[in-house]
Amino acid sequence: MVNITFLPSEQVIQVPAGTSILEAAISAGVHVLSTCGGKGSCGKCKVLTSTEIRQITETEKKFLSASELATGWVLACQHLLTKDMIVRIQEQKDVYQRKTDFSGVQQLNVAPRVRKLPLKLSKPSIEDQTPDWDRLMAALPGVGCQFNRTVAASLPRVFRLGNFQVTAVLDGDKLLAVEPGDTSKRCFGVAIDVGTTTVVAYLMDLTNGRVVTSGAATNPQQVFGADVISRITHAASGPNQLRELQEKVIGELNKTIAQLCQEREIAKDEIYQAVVVGNTTMAHLFLGIDPTYLAPAPFIPVYRESVEVEANEIGLDIQETGTVIMLPNVAGYVGSDTVGVMLAAEVDRLPGVSLIVDIGTNGEIILSGKDRILTCSAAAGPAFEGAEIKFGMRAAEGAIEGVRITDDVQLDVIAGGKVRGICGSGLIDAIAEMSKVGVIGSTGRFASGLAQLEKLPILVRERLRKTERASEFVLVWSKDSASNEDIVLSQKDIREMQLAKGAIMAGIMILVREMGITSQEIDRVLLAGAFGNYIRKESAVEIGLLPSLPLGKITTIGNAAGDGAKMALLSTDERARAETLAKRAEHIELSTKKEFQAEFIKGLDFKIVE
Numbered sequence: 001m002v003n004i005t006f007l008p009s010e011q012v013i014q015v016p017a018g019t020s021i022l023e024a025a026i027s028a029g030v031h032v033l034s035t036c037g038g039k040g041s042c043g044k045c046k047v048l049t050s051t052e053i054r055q056i057t058e059t060e061k062k063f064l065s066a067s068e069l070a071t072g073w074v075l076a077c078q079h080l081l082t083k084d085m086i087v088r089i090q091e092q093k094d095v096y097q098r099k100t101d102f103s104g105v106q107q108l109n110v111a112p113r114v115r116k117l118p119l120k121l122s123k124p125s126i127e128d129q130t131p132d133w134d135r136l137m138a139a140l141p142g143v144g145c146q147f148n149r150t151v152a153a154s155l156p157r158v159f160r161l162g163n164f165q166v167t168a169v170l171d172g173d174k175l176l177a178v179e180p181g182d183t184s185k186r187c188f189g190v191a192i193d194v195g196t197t198t199v200v201a202y203l204m205d206l207t208n209g210r211v212v213t214s215g216a217a218t219n220p221q222q223v224f225g226a227d228v229i230s231r232i233t234h235a236a237s238g239p240n241q242l243r244e245l246q247e248k249v250i251g252e253l254n255k256t257i258a259q260l261c262q263e264r265e266i267a268k269d270e271i272y273q274a275v276v277v278g279n280t281t282m283a284h285l286f287l288g289i290d291p292t293y294l295a296p297a298p299f300i301p302v303y304r305e306s307v308e309v310e311a312n313e314i315g316l317d318i319q320e321t322g323t324v325i326m327l328p329n330v331a332g333y334v335g336s337d338t339v340g341v342m343l344a345a346e347v348d349r350l351p352g353v354s355l356i357v358d359i360g361t362n363g364e365i366i367l368s369g370k371d372r373i374l375t376c377s378a379a380a381g382p383a384f385e386g387a388e389i390k391f392g393m394r395a396a397e398g399a400i401e402g403v404r405i406t407d408d409v410q411l412d413v414i415a416g417g418k419v420r421g422i423c424g425s426g427l428i429d430a431i432a433e434m435s436k437v438g439v440i441g442s443t444g445r446f447a448s449g450l451a452q453l454e455k456l457p458i459l460v461r462e463r464l465r466k467t468e469r470a471s472e473f474v475l476v477w478s479k480d481s482a483s484n485e486d487i488v489l490s491q492k493d494i495r496e497m498q499l500a501k502g503a504i505m506a507g508i509m510i511l512v513r514e515m516g517i518t519s520q521e522i523d524r525v526l527l528a529g530a531f532g533n534y535i536r537k538e539s540a541v542e543i544g545l546l547p548s549l550p551l552g553k554i555t556t557i558g559n560a561a562g563d564g565a566k567m568a569l570l571s572t573d574e575r576a577r578a579e580t581l582a583k584r585a586e587h588i589e590l591s592t593k594k595e596f597q598a599e600f601i602k603g604l605d606f607k608i609v610e
Contacts (some may be wrong), residue, residue, distance in 0.1 A: 002081045006030045007088040021047055021076035021087055025304040026223050029251070032089055033390075035322050036499035037225030037234065042388075046459055050086035065485060075155065084603065108571050110209035113323075114171050114272045116184040121164040126474045136178065150321055154178065156392060169272055169319075176272055177322045178404035187213065188271045190257060193337065194220060194278035194286050196228060196361035197394065198530075199253055200562050203260045203271070210569045212264050214569035215256045218394075220248040221285065227361065229295055235285065236292040246317070247287040254317040271318035273283060274311065275569040276326045280363055282325055286411040287314060298355055299332030306336075306579060327568060331357050331587035333377035338364045341528045341563025342581045343574060344558060347373055352523035354517070356548070357506065358561065359384055359424075360529050363504045366585075367511040369523075373581065374514055376588045378507035384424035384531060388496045391487045399483055400475065401534060402424035405433040408459040418482040422475065422489075426533040428567040430475060431497055432539035439464060442605045446471045446495045499603045501545040503563060505603030508547065510593050519547035525607040528560040543606050 004024050005012045013028040022045055025032040031534065037043035043063025046501060049072045050207055056069055057078045064073055076087075109270050119139045124130060130138070132155040137145065155178060158166055162180030169177040169187075184207075191202040200216040226236040235242040242376030261268055280301050284291035287307060293300045306328040312320040327336035341358055342348075345366075363378040395398050398420030402412030412426075413419055422430065434440045438447055438455050446464060448471075453461055463474040469490075476487035512519050525546060527535070537554045538547045546554065568575040 002043045003084045004081060005029075005086045007086060008091065009089075015081065016488075017082055019081050020076070021049075021079045021081065022223065025076060025087075025300075027091070029220070029248075030089060030209075031218060031220060032076050032223060034077060034223050035226035036077075037223070037230040037271070039225075040075065040077055042226075043075065043390075046073055046090060047076045047079075048072050048088040048090075049079065049093060050076055057584050059460060067484075096139055104172075108209070108567060108574060110206075110570050110603075111572055112187075112189065112273070112570055113572050113575075114176070114189060114207045116187050117168045117170065118182040118184050119166050119168055121159065121166065123164050126472075129521060135159075136166075136168070140175075143170065143173055143175075144172075145173060148175050148321070151175050151178055171323050174323070176319060176323075179267070183243045183270075186266075186270050188266060189273040189275070189569045190271050190570045191251060191332055191562060192274055192276040193340070193559065193562040193565055194249060194253075194276060195337070195561075196279065196282060197226070199224065199249060199256065200559065201253060201256045201260065202562060203257070203264065203266070204566060204569055206272075206570065208608065211566070212266070213260050215260050216253050217256050219282075219544070220252050221245050223604045228279065231285065232281060232291045232295045235290065236295075238496075239299070242285075242288060242290055245285045249282075249286055251596075252317050254315075254569045257317060261477050262609055268317055269564050270321045272322045273569065274316060274322065274324045275278065275565045276324060277336040277340040277565045278326075279337050279364075280329045280332055281335075282337075283329060283335055287326060294332050299557060299589075301329060301332050304329045304331075304582075325568070325575075327565070328576075328582040330375055330582055330585045331377075331589075333362065333379075334364055334375045334585070334587055336582075337561035337564075338366065338375060338548050339562040339578050339582045339585075341421060342366060342373065342564070342585070343578045344560040345528070346452055346525055346562035346576070346583060349585070353521055354524050354526060355511075355516060355522045355558075356526045356528055356531070356560075357504065357508070358528040359504065359531050359545075363500075363507065365504065365511060366517055367508075367522075369517075370515060372515060372584045374511045374588055375585045376507045376511060376568045378503040378590065384427070384500060389422065389427060389493045390490055391421040392427065392493075395423045395425070395530070395534070396420075399423040400430070400487075402536070403425060403429040403475070405437050405439070408462065411475065419480060419487050420482045420489065424444060424531050425536070427489075427493075427497060428543060429539045429543065431494065431606065432542040433535075434473065434489075435542060440494060440606065444491075444498050444604070444606055446473065446491060446494075497543075501543060502600050502603035505544055505547075506596055506599035507590055508594060509603075510590060512590060514588055519549070522549060523550060523553065524559075525554045527554065530559055530598045544603060562583060 001014050011028050015024045022038050025565050034045040040059040158180050167179045167183045187206040189204045189206050193200040199219050202214045203212040281291050289302050307326040312316045329335045347368040356366040358364045367374045397415040399412050399414045400422040404410040409587050472490040473490040475485050478486050520579040533556045537551045
């Protein structure tokens, strides 16, 4: 056995010799970025070790510079532990408020399913020997609650502590708890958005519909891969692996909820209901349901309807008898998060034709109009989250989020300071600007001929170079980067973006044709998700990620999936509408459409799509 100390958390774990650093980190609950799930294909799990370098693998030679190797940097998935070691993890300060800043719900009648009833009970006596449970039921006429052992066990203490003035907490006809005194003004719920990359929790006051506070964290399942297929593969390995994925996401949510409660001096037992959304894979993993057959065609989920479980059944740390509601899915790759988006965007109430695009680790597309709601999922891959981009990263401190190219390159960097990499909005901006000035052509290839190069400004031309491996464009010179290496976009990076945006555009065009319209008949484009709030509309149109429409028709609507969860939590009517929307939605399976390949090829070009 060897002892590993992870810095800066100072977490210590003992593991068998021969365990990889990545495996040790997973066991310790330490977050190490690993977008490929330990396959050695992403090169992002760099950690600094305290020991001399052992034999270097070919994979490490591919991803680490000579200076990094010389100073003790290794890939966590490649380095096998043979002795005690101190390992320093790269800290990434994610800008989580991007998931919570741009959110809000429509005006609605706050009528949650959870309600609190203050009761004044008669005290028992020799003349009145009514059992505590019966005494409670007599004070709740018409409710008809079934006997609840957990609640009944607390009644002797609660009744006497409250001097027989108590508050009954009900979820519909289900009795969740009985509390001493009048606690009717303290009634809370939590709306949860389980994203592939980020999990978000909104602590809600069910008495007035307000967000008390909110928080977000990295989905710790990312150590098994940035994409859902990697996680499905891990879950399919066996029940222990499935349980591991569930426990990781539930554990992270419990930490987030605990922090929110501490911040606002709210007891976890005062949270009586949770409404959850996520893509179909994340929903399965959250509930601990085997997602194996979501991966291969015909992409079959275990369930589609909404699911209700007690919080203690899945380990969510709220009121133990509280209800956890997962909103319904639409299909194998169109989940309850898309239902949340439809609910928040009010697609069933919008006039004309509306296109809604939720771009994240996956790309979901909704086209509503002509009394139809069409949906599809574009296999865009995690390029927009930076997973397949050499210097790609999430929206965190040091990430390039905006790019302008005139005589030279100007950058917007999150939190300022030295550059660590580039996030999705910066990537779209960079490619749009490179296309406009001629650094890349419509096919995505870098300028190479003398005539092409001479058209570029001198300082821009100097950033375009060929290496032994590939052509690349330097966004940041080493002196301005946190890693003291040039931050570049390679031809492969351009190709990854082409594949991602080609899939999304193909999905859009197939839905447009399915509805029997042209793209010019779209009345509005709504960009959902935190990512959608930070991309420049003109850049998205410039690279052909969105159809060529007047920019005034394109609007961002924030984390609409999370907003939909909030609405379903706050209103029984809105939850019923979510059920209706899920049933109305027509799922279009892109893989069955013979025109998909042609549309995908057309979507690869960096030209405005009409």
